[in-house]
Amino acid sequence: MEAVVIGAVIVIVVLALVGALSVRLVQQYQRGIVFRFGRVLQPVREPGLRLIVPIADRMVRVSMQTTVIGVPPQGAITRDNVTLTVDAVVYYRVVDPVKALVNVRDYPAAVLQVAQTALRSVIGKADLDTLLGDRERINTELKAVIDAPTEKPWGLLIERVEVKDVALPEGMKRSMSRQAEAERERRARVIAADGEYQASRRLADASRAMAATPGAYQLRLLQTVVDVAAEKNSTLVMPFPVELLRFFDKFTHAAEPTRDAERPAAQPHATERAAPAPAAAPGDGRRRPPA
Numbered sequence: 001m002e003a004v005v006i007g008a009v010i011v012i013v014v015l016a017l018v019g020a021l022s023v024r025l026v027q028q029y030q031r032g033i034v035f036r037f038g039r040v041l042q043p044v045r046e047p048g049l050r051l052i053v054p055i056a057d058r059m060v061r062v063s064m065q066t067t068v069i070g071v072p073p074q075g076a077i078t079r080d081n082v083t084l085t086v087d088a089v090v091y092y093r094v095v096d097p098v099k100a101l102v103n104v105r106d107y108p109a110a111v112l113q114v115a116q117t118a119l120r121s122v123i124g125k126a127d128l129d130t131l132l133g134d135r136e137r138i139n140t141e142l143k144a145v146i147d148a149p150t151e152k153p154w155g156l157l158i159e160r161v162e163v164k165d166v167a168l169p170e171g172m173k174r175s176m177s178r179q180a181e182a183e184r185e186r187r188a189r190v191i192a193a194d195g196e197y198q199a200s201r202r203l204a205d206a207s208r209a210m211a212a213t214p215g216a217y218q219l220r221l222l223q224t225v226v227d228v229a230a231e232k233n234s235t236l237v238m239p240f241p242v243e244l245l246r247f248f249d250k251f252t253h254a255a256e257p258t259r260d261a262e263r264p265a266a267q268p269h270a271t272e273r274a275a276p277a278p279a280a281a282p283g284d285g286r287r288r289p290p291a
Contacts, residue, residue, distance in 0.1 A: 021054035030061045031097045040098055062097035066159060069108060071115045073167070076123035076129060085167040086123055086131075090146065091116045096155025104154045111150060113160070118145040131166060138163055 026032045035058045052059055071088040094100045096200055104110050122141045131138060139162050147158040169289030
C-alpha cells in the first residue's frame with residue numbers, strides 16, 4: 001500500500017513537472033517563436049497560454065512594442081565644410097519576429113550602428129542652413145536611409161527618426177550671431193526708409209489738398225499754434241496771417257500792370273522838353289532868340 005502511494009506521488013510530480021515545462025505564457029505585446037531541435041516551428045504563437053514539447057521545443061518571446069534608442073553624439077562635417085556634433089533618436093518596432101531572430105543577431109545593437117552611419121552620411125550631404133532650418137527634410141532622409149537595410153532583411157520597421165541637438169563650434173555661433181544682428185539691422189533700416197517714403201507721399205498729397213483749399217493753410221497754422229501753446233515754458237511768436245499776406249501779394253501784382261501802362265504815355269513829354277533848339281545857319285545875320 002505504501003508503495004502504491006509513493007508511486008502515485010511520483011507520477012503526480014512528474015506530470016506537474018512536464019506540465020510546467022510544456023506551458024508557456026505569451027503576453028499581449030509579445031509573439032512566441034518555437035524552435036524544435038533548432039528549427040523554427042510555424043506558426044508564430046499568439047498571446048495566451050501555449051503548449052510546447054518539453055526538451056524538444058524552445059520558445060523565444062519577441063516584443064512587438066515600439067522601441068526607442070538614442071544615437072550618441074556623432075561628429076560630422078556638412079557639405080559646406082562646417083564641423084559639428086549631432087545626436088538623434090530612433091523609433092522602431094518588430095514587424096516580422098522570425099526575421100528579427102533568425103536574420104540578425106542582437107537587432108537593437110544593429111539598428112543603433114545603422115543609425116550612426118546613416119546620421120553621418122546624411123549630415124555630410126546637407127549644408128548648415130538646411131540642417132538648421134529644414135529639420136523635417138533631414139529626418140525624412142534619415143528614416144529612409146535607416147529603413148532600407150532593416151525592414152525586409154531584418155523584419156524591423158523604422159517609424160520615426162529625429163535629430164535632437166546640433167552642437168556648433170563657438171566661432172560659428174559668434175558668426176551666426178553677428179549675421180543675425182546685421183540682418184535685423186538691415187530690416188530695420190528698410191522698414192524705416194519705407195515709412196519715410198510713405199510719409200513723404202502722404203505729405204505731398206496733403207500739400208496738394210491744402211493748396212486747392214485756401215483756408216486749409218490757416219486751419220493748419222491754428223492747429224500748430226494750439227499744439228505749441230500746450231507745451232510748458234514755451235515762447236510763441238505769431239506771424240502775419242496768411243490771408244493778409246496773400247492780400248498784399250494780390251494787391252502788388254494788380255498794381256504792376258497799371259504802372260507799366262502809364263510809363264509809355266509820359267515818355268514823349270519828357271523827350272520834347274529836353275530837345276535842344278536848332279542851330280543858326282552860317283552867314284545868317286539874324287540873332288538867335290534866347291532859349
